[in-house]
Amino acid sequence: MMYQVFVDGQEGTTGLQIKERLERHPEVTLLEIDPARRKDRDERQRLLNEADVAFLCLPDAAARESAGLCTSGSTRLIDASTAHRVDPDWAYGLPELSPVQRAAIASSKRVANPGCHATGFNLLVRPLVDAGVLPAGTALSCQSLTGYSGGGKGLIERYEQADEATRQRLQGPSHYALSLAHKHLPEMQALTGLTAPPVFTPLVGPYYKGMVVTVPLHAWQLASVRTAQALHAELANYYAGSRFVTVQPFSADGQVDGGFLDPQGANDTNENQIFVFGDDERILLLSRLDNLGKGASGAAVQNMNIMLGLPEELGL
Known part of the structure; x- marks a missing residue:
């Protein structure tokens, strides 16, 4: 049919x-x-x-x-x-x-x-709230770097049709939504079960597409599973068998080029790749996805x- x-x-x-x-x-x-x-x-x-x-x-x-x-x-x-x-x-x-x-x-x-930012955030946080590992009342922050295609035609034109002076100003990443009232916040709270939205700081970079969403944690914020490696195991178990959400090996050495994680690494796929970095005290959760894909x-x-x-x- x-x-x-x-x-x-x-x-x-x-x-x-x-x-x-x-x-x-x-x-x-x-x-x-x-x-x-x-x-x-x-x-x-x-x-x-x-x-x-x-x-x-x-x-x-x-x-x-x-x-x-x-x-x-x-x-x-x-x-x-x-x-x-x-x-x-x-x-x-x-x-x-x-x-x-x-x-x-x-x-x-x-x-x-x-929303694209919300996809990356929600896939990191919801499993931990559901499991009782992350208390729903935890005060979280989130930073997300995206390519300029995420802003639609207007932002694409700003980057791709800029004069030389404007192009120079756009060479580095730029913070936006500095009112802290980004339109993805309601779903970032409601769909994770958090009692309050995160402090969310999105950035747009001088490249077309690809994004990395990051959530930092201190081990003392967690109700259980208090190390980065244990948190990685929790997420890997949650997404075991998932077609489009993949938890990368702990610390993901093979994905880091000279110590840098490329935000464009999941481009032209429908994948959300999850990474966990850190130790017994500090933990960094990352989602990498194509903002025009997943x-x-x-x-x-x-x-x-x-x-x-x-x-x-x-x-x-």
């Missing part, structure tokens, strides 16, 4: 990446909208209700509008925006998050795709496959 799929907002970065994956997917046919009618409400509504699966690659307000236009009881929606990530009527689209999450996605007609479009296609009962890796 060939499934009909519509990408609402296919001209954006995430939409284009989803479309690229769907074009090589053996089980789907793309429903294309006439470019001249891509803002035509009636035409979008027709395609949304004709599709077996529709991806919403839109700003939050537009995603909510499109979700409201979809009245068909058979269309499955996957929203790539922030609009529905903590909405109890939508399944959170991170199947590796907990033992029940994949089943929740499979049975839902409405799935909210996670951090966005790859995750969306993986969720579609789960919803349709297809092998998760199709198109990926």
Whole structure:
């Protein structure tokens, strides 16, 4: 059976990446909208209700509008925006998050795709909270370095079409979201079970894609399992057998080039690679992923496959 799929907002970065994956997917046919009618409400509504699966690659307000236009009881929606990530009527689209999450996605007609920073953070923290290793009230911090494609077309143009003076200013990583109110924070708290969000400091680097999310810990913050190596064993056990979340060998010497971990090392995959460094006192947890892969479009296609009962890796 060939499934009909519509990408609402296919001209954006995430939409284009989803479309690229769907074009090589053996089980789907793309429903294309006439470019001249891509803002035509009636035409979008027709395609949304004709599709077996529709991806919403839109700003939050537009995603909510499109979700409201979809009245068909058979269309499955996957929203790539922030609009529905903590909405109890939508399944959170991170199947590796907990033992029940994949089943929740499979049975839902409405799935909210996670944010890229949140994906890396949640996969590090949720297992430890669930196991009682990390108390839910722990005051955490998190830093995340991402390539500039994570900011969409506007940021891509800023980096790739900059004049010489601007290019010089963009050569190093830049902090942003300094209000400490990044839009991923609600899901970073709600989906990990933390009682408060972390102090989150994202940075954008002068390269196209790839990201590393880091969470530092002191051993005394943990309720049990008080060494880096023991924490590594806890995470490795949690993700044993996972197709797309891989826990790298402890301290991961083979992944570190001259003492440096490349944030682009998981690019062009749908993997979230987990690393643990440290000793008996201080511990550093890292997630490395492609912000356009497992951090966005790859995750969306993986969720579609789960919803349709297809092998998760199709198109990926």
